[in-house]
Amino acid sequence: MREPTFLILTALAAGPRYGYGIIQDVAELSGGRTSLLPGTLYTALDRLAAEGLVEIDREETVDGRLRRYYRLTPRGVTALEAETARLRELTAAAETRLRTLRPRTA
Amino acid sequence: MSERQTMPVTPDPLARRYRRLLLCYPRAWRRERGEELVATLLEAAPPGRTRPSAREAANLIGHGMRARLGRPRSRSVVVWAALAAVICGLFTASLATRLAWETSRPMPDQAEAAAVLAEIMPGQAVDGIYVPSGLFTMYGEQLSLKMLDSLLFGDGNEYALSATTASRNGASTVPVAQLAAAIEQRLRDSGWTVYGVTHHDLYSCAGPPCDPTVIPQDTRLFAERGDTTMAVELMPQQYADSTFLSVSLSRTTPAAVLPAGIVGGLLGAVAGWLVFGWASRRAQAPHPVRVVVNVLFGITMTLWWPPVLYVAPFMVNHHLGEPHPSWHPLWEWLGQPTFSLFLAAGCAAALLGLALAALPSRRREPQRVAAV
Numbered sequence: 001m002r003e004p005t006f007l008i009l010t011a012l013a014a015g016p017r018y019g020y021g022i023i024q025d026v027a028e029l030s031g032g033r034t035s036l037l038p039g040t041l042y043t044a045l046d047r048l049a050a051e052g053l054v055e056i057d058r059e060e061t062v063d064g065r066l067r068r069y070y071r072l073t074p075r076g077v078t079a080l081e082a083e084t085a086r087l088r089e090l091t092a093a094a095e096t097r098l099r100t101l102r103p104r105t106a
Numbered sequence: 107m108s109e110r111q112t113m114p115v116t117p118d119p120l121a122r123r124y125r126r127l128l129l130c131y132p133r134a135w136r137r138e139r140g141e142e143l144v145a146t147l148l149e150a151a152p153p154g155r156t157r158p159s160a161r162e163a164a165n166l167i168g169h170g171m172r173a174r175l176g177r178p179r180s181r182s183v184v185v186w187a188a189l190a191a192v193i194c195g196l197f198t199a200s201l202a203t204r205l206a207w208e209t210s211r212p213m214p215d216q217a218e219a220a221a222v223l224a225e226i227m228p229g230q231a232v233d234g235i236y237v238p239s240g241l242f243t244m245y246g247e248q249l250s251l252k253m254l255d256s257l258l259f260g261d262g263n264e265y266a267l268s269a270t271t272a273s274r275n276g277a278s279t280v281p282v283a284q285l286a287a288a289i290e291q292r293l294r295d296s297g298w299t300v301y302g303v304t305h306h307d308l309y310s311c312a313g314p315p316c317d318p319t320v321i322p323q324d325t326r327l328f329a330e331r332g333d334t335t336m337a338v339e340l341m342p343q344q345y346a347d348s349t350f351l352s353v354s355l356s357r358t359t360p361a362a363v364l365p366a367g368i369v370g371g372l373l374g375a376v377a378g379w380l381v382f383g384w385a386s387r388r389a390q391a392p393h394p395v396r397v398v399v400n401v402l403f404g405i406t407m408t409l410w411w412p413p414v415l416y417v418a419p420f421m422v423n424h425h426l427g428e429p430h431p432s433w434h435p436l437w438e439w440l441g442q443p444t445f446s447l448f449l450a451a452g453c454a455a456a457l458l459g460l461a462l463a464a465l466p467s468r469r470r471e472p473q474r475v476a477a478v
Contacts, residue, residue, distance in 0.1 A: 019146030037162060038146045039169035042139065046178035065145035 001083045007034055008044055009053065009072065009080040016057035018067040045070060053079050119156050121148055127163055130170025132387060171379060176387035186403070187382045193410045194378025195371040197449075200437035202370025204242075206362040207435070211333060213238050214270040214355045222336070222355060223272060226292045230351070233275055238268035241357070258450060262443035267435065269337075269354035275347050282340045282350075286325045289338055298329040298336065301429030308341070330431035333358045359432045367436060385463040393467045402459030409452035413441030 001009075004026070011017055011025035023036045036044075048054040053076035057069040072080065124147045128140050147162070158166070177183045214222070219235045240248035244257065244265040257265060278285055286303060293300045305323040327338040339352040382403075389399040421439045442449060 019142060020149040023146070023150055037165040038143055038150060039162075039165040041146070042143055043169045043172055043178070046173070050178040065148065066141045067145065068139075068142045 001079070003030075004034060004036060004040065005044055005048070006080075006083055006087075008036075008041070008048065009076055009083075012054060012070060012072045012076070013080060016069040016071040018060075018069045022070070048076070052076075118148075120151060120158070123156075123158055124148070124166075127158060127166040128170065130167045131173045132176075132383070134387075135173050171383075174380065174383035174387070176383070176390050183386060186407075187379055187386070189407055189411070190382040190403075191375040191378040193407070193414070194381075195375030196414065196436070196440055197410075198374025198377070199367040199371030200435070200440060200442065201374075202366040203363045203436050206360060206366035207241055209362045210241055210357045210360045213241065213268055213357065214334065219270045219272060219355055222334075223353060225296050226289055226298075226336075227351075227353075228292075230274065232272040232351070232353070235270065235272045237270050241268060242266065243268040257443055258447045262446045265443050266438075267356060267432075269356040271355075272353045273349045274351040275349050278340070278350050282325055282342060285351075286327060286338075286340055290327055293327070293329045293336070296331070298331040299431075301328040301330075301431065303327055304428045306428075326428065328429040328431055330358060333360070335431040356432075359435075381460070385460055388463040388467065390467075393463070393465075395462045395465060399459045399463050402455045402462070406452045406456040406459065409448045409455065413445035413448055414439075417441035417444070 007026040007029050008022055010029055011022050014025070017025060019038060019041060023038070023041060026034055026036050045054060052073055054070045055073050057071040060067045060069070121144055124144050125140070128136055128143065131140070147158075172184065175183045175187050215237055216235050219237070223230070223232060223235075238246060242249070242265060244253055244261070246268075247253075249257070249265060256262075280288075290300055290303065304326045306326065307318070307321045307323055309321060311318060311321070322342045324342070325340040327336075327340075329336045329338075335356045335358055337354040337356075339354075341348070341350050341352075385399060385403070389396040393399070418439050418441075421434060425433065437443065
């Protein structure tokens with residue numbers, strides 16, 4: 001799973017979000033490193049929807065502008081859990097090796 | 107529902123410009139999600155912005171073109187679309203360059219050829235001057251429908267840039283090297299740009315025993331002046347009546363060919379991408395003949411690409427092997443019309459695939475992102 005996809009799913013894990021809300025959340029989650037452009041976001045949403053990982057929650061019109069909220073599907077939750085576990089394992093492995101490296105380089 | 111109903115005209119210039127960029131997305135996508143995307147773009151835009159940034163524009167164009175391919179789960183569809191777009195661009199660029207060649211002057215006539223020959227080879231009479239009937243000929247004639255079978259079935263390589271030719275049979279009164287040097291000097295004195303002299307074996311080893319050092323070689327000179335190119339070929343005498351001197355006068359590539367090729371290529375590539383995208387969207391599940399459409403696309407690419415990949419390296423070697431005042435036309439680099447049968451069969455497969463893709467699908471409405 002690519003990082004933007006992981007971040008979009010993570011943003012939706014907190015509850016339904018609409019387009020701009022996802023963009024803001026992704027920027028916050030990544031500490032400003034990932035700045036999604038709307039075109040990129042909607043291509044990713046198309047793909048995630050086709051894969052059955054996200055779905056539309058509801059629609060609202062605010063100030064004459066359409067907001068469509070997206071939420072994770074059960075499959076999306078499972079995919080995010082699997083990716084999180086994979087990343088946790090990788091992080092743990094890296095931390096273990098770094099701990100053994102530090103005394104030698106100190 | 108009409109697109110105007112879902113994408114209202116607005117006085118906001120930024121929204122209008124975003125909507126214009128959204129034309130890169132397919133119509134069904136715009137109907138379904140255009141307003142949502144515009145709303146997100148407007149919300150993400152910093153205050154005071156009146157035009158989309160270059161990054162935003164490139165992003166929307168790129169993702170819009172991706173959306174035109176449909177199949178959002180597929181990553182390989184982009185590769186297939188690129189293959190189709192590039193080959194279509196190459197073919198349309200070839201067609202455009204062929205049309206641009208019509209801006210060239212006709213091949214040198216008798217008088218022009220005689221004047222050039224008198225200039226560079228005074229005292230060397232030729233046995234005759236042959237003036238071709240057109241810029242590009244096959245068997246010495248302009249291409250016509252009656253030649254179609256020859257063009258398709260094996261003799262396509264006969265279609266080539268023509269030249270006004272003159273030759274002389276018999277034996278040279280001076281050694282070939284001396285004659286070549288004299289012609290080269292006169293060409294330079296007459297304002298021709300002369301390329302280096304090259305030598306080529308008259309034949310290759312048919313098998314052992316063979317001593318390559320004793321194979322006779324010809325001597326070739328290439329020159330250019332204005333829009334005229336010249337190739338002089340001097341051959342060692344083999345028989346009393348064999349040709350020892352051959353001169354070809356042709357035209358350089360007209361200036362219009364390069365821009366025509368670029369414009370034609372770009373238009374063809376965009377058209378190839380759009381047509382592929384249309385067929386790809388149409389032939390998604392649950393289209394009844396999607397597998398057949400996919401197979402026909404595969405057949406088309408299998409017929410169109412191999413001649414290009416086979417011939418292009420040979421053309422590179424050929425161009426490196428001897429000077430070329432003008433490069434061979436683009437279509438020859440693509441193996442055309444030598445492999446025109448492959449091209450025609452590929453066109454038939456592509457048209458059949460497009461016709462099948464146009465058949466009604468079981469799905470009538472554009473696919474929504476997901477059911478609520």
